Amino acid sequence: MRKTKLKKLSKRILTGLLAAGMAVSAYSTPVKAAITCEHDVRNLTDIYDINYEESLEEVANPYRGFYKSEQINYKRGTGNEVRNPKNNFVHLRLDLSDFSANPVKGYDSDCYITDETTDMLKALRGTLDNCRKNHATVVVRFxxxxxxxxxxxxxxxxxxxxxxxxxxxxxxxxTVLQHQDAVGAVLRDYEDIIASVECGVFGKWGEMHGSQILTDKNLKKVMDKWLEVIPENISVTVRTPELYCRYTGADIQELDSEDYKTKPGDKTYRVGIFNDGYLGSKSDRGTYKNRETEISWIEDQSTHTLYGGEIVLFEGKGTPLNNAEYMEKEAFRTHTSYLNIGWNDHVIDDLRESTFQGKDPKYSGKTSSFTYVQNHLGYRYVVDGVKLTKETTNYENFAAEVSIKNVGFANVVKDMKTTVIIEGEGGKYEYPVSKLSKDKKESAENADPRNWLAGKTSVLKVNLDLPEKMKEGSYKVYLRVAYDENKKGIEGYPVKFANDDSSIWNETLGANYLGKFKVVSESTIEKEGAKVENKTSSKSPSYKIDKSSSFYTFSDKKDGCHISYTKSKTENWKNIAVNFSDVDTSKYKKVVIKVVPSRKGMNLGITNQDENKPVFYKDHWDKNNQFTSTKEQTITINLDSKNKNGIYIYCDATKNDTPSGEQTFVIKSITFKK
Known part of the structure; x- marks a missing residue:
């Protein structure tokens, strides 16, 4: 390489790119004022302590997924059965027909449900208790x-x-209303495990058709009663949009208008649809009168009500809808959260046996259709970026920004709670965001998982006061999302994130690992109103890589910064500026760069940032100015006044680099040595 080429290099304004696994100064030292006030927050740093890619594995979480049905027949008198469901998600199909007049059985009149007439309420409690013990959540239908x-x-x-x-x-x-009062008193005690109550009651299978008592007047009475006895945090669903309109008085022809969008506080805000004809015809077996109009309404209503049902065999002419490829288009609109694993078994088998051929590159051609559907039912959270205070004192506050992408069909509709957990050498500290202190300048933004919408990325921001007793040392940060913020571990229905990283889930905490930071001595800062010695000792050298060059492509991965380039006919190389901050050459003598070359014979030039009088650093080259291996290489450069502000790294294409052949090298870490 000729030195004259350096004059052609253009300096770039750097942006913050940090490689994972970096040592002492793999983060940007925050710019601090001369005086540090209590509860101040240092600058946040991008970190890469976890893999930000989605896993292809199923992640069992509450209130979503393929369910198994549990059908129980209750009766008058004693001997009612207690079941022990163990599936993650359960559909309780509860029969109360024995409490109706039935001449075949010799029952001349209906029977109220009380502790004197039956032990079914006790049996129902027993089944729900077992669901809770087994960490199952349920949909209920009578x-x-x-x-x-x-x-x-x-x-x-x-x-x-x-x-x-x-x-x-x-x-x-x-009689129906009394039965609702009786079972409602039980269901209220299990708000944590119930995802939704399907209206049921009327007709065959409780699917609200084939009934002798389903009138508009009776529908209104039954729905009003469910909304009265069921806690507000639980959806109540009817079988079709037409039934919703019969209950509310809405015009089904205009259902997609703004007039029929519900708001928090509206009586019908938590009234949704269950669909047991899911994708079974152009009308979903009579579910829809006008598919597009009604799905447009569901698209909004199902952001706060649970939507799901049974996927069934397709009837009628035209292209079948009951497949994963069609679901990829529509299920994100209807926000489908649950389906029956047992029905229709032929459709489920087809999903298992077919390869998904949709547009999602993560799944297309790589998994079964069943895997695609299973993984996308309901919500599915993937952390795709974390920024946090990499180093601080217990006099200051800790802050973090967590980017969370919901790749599922739906968002969670239950009122889930978020808690930040900090655990390390000095103990464990929990911060339920609902209990943060404004006096300590604590805050949280976008902390309600109900607002982490399907197909969107949400950024959770927290600012937390560190206790005075918090010892110096290394700490790990976790995020717990659970229905009950007072429970611990796997109790309280915590949510697992779906990152492709075995270290992300901590079962003991029931929380997801985000990254780590350090608490350092207060002697490293000057507090407001007091002078502290050794103030400058907090300034550790740091670096940033300028990734503004269009010649190179930069990709942040867990093992470091991947940098790709392709030979050009007009210009074969350009520089990458690596800028240093706070390098005191009286303390720090060397900078050590670890790289992985793209191939043997690769040229990787390094100079100081003086374009007029460049200094070449060549200790990593052989006599031909090339690498001799594709294994990790260590480059050590002596620090002095000429390079303490940074260096240039550049690649010089050779005859081995074809115009079509992209090369990639990795900067694994840059550290400063005393």
């Missing part, structure tokens, strides 16, 4: 259909098999 048979009269099917009538609805709607 029906008056024995074994959920779906027969409104005695029937012989096409195969000659006889089926007794299974649907026995109460004679009086008042």
């Amino acid at each position: 029906a008056y259909d024995y074994k959920y048979g779906g027969y409104t009269e005695d029937t012989t099917d096409s195969k000659g098999k006889f089926h007794k009538r299974s649907v026995w609805e109460p004679q009086s709607i008042d």
Whole structure:
């Protein structure tokens, strides 16, 4: 390489790019005022302590996913059964037909549900207790259909098999309302495990058709009762948008208008749709009268209500909809959170046996359709960036910004709580964001997971006061998202993030690892109103890499900064400025750069930043000014007045670099040695 070429180099204004795994000065030293006030916050630093890529593995989380159904028939008297569901997500299908008048059984009248008439309320509590012990969450539906048979009269099917009538609805709607009061008193004690209550009650399977008592008047009474007895944090859903309109008085032809968008505080804000004809025809087996109009309404309503159901066989002409590729288009609009793993089994088998061929490059051609659907049901959080206070004192505040992408079809609709946990050499400290202190300048922004919308990236920002007793040392930062902020570990329904990193989930804490920082001595700062010796000792040298060059492509990865380039016909190389800050050459004598070359024979030039009188540093070259290996190389440069402000790194293309052949080298770390 000729020195004259350096005159062609253009300086670049640097931007903050930090390589993972860097030592003493792999972060930018914050610019601090001469005086440090209590609760001040230092500059934040991009860190790479975890992998920011999404995993392809299923992550079991509350209130979402493929469910298994648990059908229970309750009866008058004693001996009602307690079940022990162990699936992560459970659909409780609860039959109350034995409490209706039934001449076949000799019941002349309906029966109220009380502790005197039945032990079913106790049995229901037992089942819900077991769900909680097993960390399961549930969707609940009550029906008056024995074994959920779906027969409104005695029937012989096409195969000659006889089926007794299974649907026995109460004679009086008042009986239904009393039953709702009775079971509602139980459900209120299990708000943490219930994702949604499907209205049910009417007709076959509780799917609100084939009923003798479903009138607009009775629908209004039943829905009003559910909204009365079910906690506000739980969705109540009806079978179709048409039923929603019959209940609310909305015009189904105009349902997508702004007039029918609900707001927090509205009575119908938490009323949604369950869809047991999911993708089974152009109308989803009668779910929709006008698919586009009604889905446009659902698109907004299902951001705060739980939407899901059963994916079924496709009927009718045209291209089938019941596949992962169509779901990739529509499920992000309907915000689909749950589906039945057991029905329709043929559709589920097809999903398992087919390769996903959608537009998502993470999954397309790489996983089954089932994996794509399974991973996207409901919410799915991936941390794709973290900034935090890399070093501070316990006199100052700690701050962090966490970029969280929701790659799932939906957002969580339950009122989940966020807590920051700091754990290290000096103990464990928990910061529920709902309890932060303004007096200590603590704050949180965008901390409600209900606002981390599907397909969007949200940035959670926190500012936390560090206790005076917090010892110096290294600390890890975790984020806990859970329904109950007072519970610990895996209790309280915590949420796991879906990053492709085995270190991210801490089961003991029930929280997700974000990165680490250091608490240093207060002797390194000058407090407001007091002088502290050795103030300058806090200034450690640091560096930043300028990535503004269009000649190079920069990619931040866990193992360092990956830099790619392609040979050009007009100009084969340009410099990359690496700027140094706070380098005291009386203390720091050397800078050590660890790189991985793209190939043997690669030229990697390094000079100071004086374009008129450049100084070449060549101790990493062989006699031909080239690397001889593609293994990690260590470059050591003596620091002096000519390079203490930074260096230039550049690549010189050779005959081995073809115009079409992209080269990539990695800067793994840059450290300063005393």
